Amino acid sequence: MDIRDRYKFEENGREISFMPNYSFLRTLVGWLALGVIALPVIIYYFMDKISGDQFKIAMGLWSVYMIYFLFDLFFRIPVKYILINRKSVFTENCYFPKSS
Structure with missing residues (x-):
């Protein structure tokens, strides 16, 4: 993977911008899949096998x-x-960019 793609590095004549955590996005998608799969497993499989308090703890976690x-x-x-x-140095949240 190219360094420009990994960090979304951009350069023009006036400024340089990069996103240091952008490569973590792929890992985060895997964790999202794990979380989505875990919910039905907790609800359907463990709901009858554990007590109500343990179920509440599992859902809380x-x-x-x-x-x-x-x-x-x-x-x-x-x-x-x-x-x-x-x-x-300026920081910008790319989901909610500041208006000019």
Whole structure:
């Protein structure tokens, strides 16, 4: 994989921009698949085999897992660093870009 693709590196005459966590996106998709598969397994397989309190704990752990996953997806992956010739650094969330 090329370094430009791995970090979404872009350069024009005025600025350089890159996204350091962009390569983690593929790994995150795998974790999403694991989380989506885990929910029906927890509900259908374990619901009758464990007690109600254990089921609530399992669902709570799954909920924390999915919240952490969504946090990574929305706030860690899309951060873009922009280096401008004026010796300043700006960050931008690519899902919610700032309006000009």
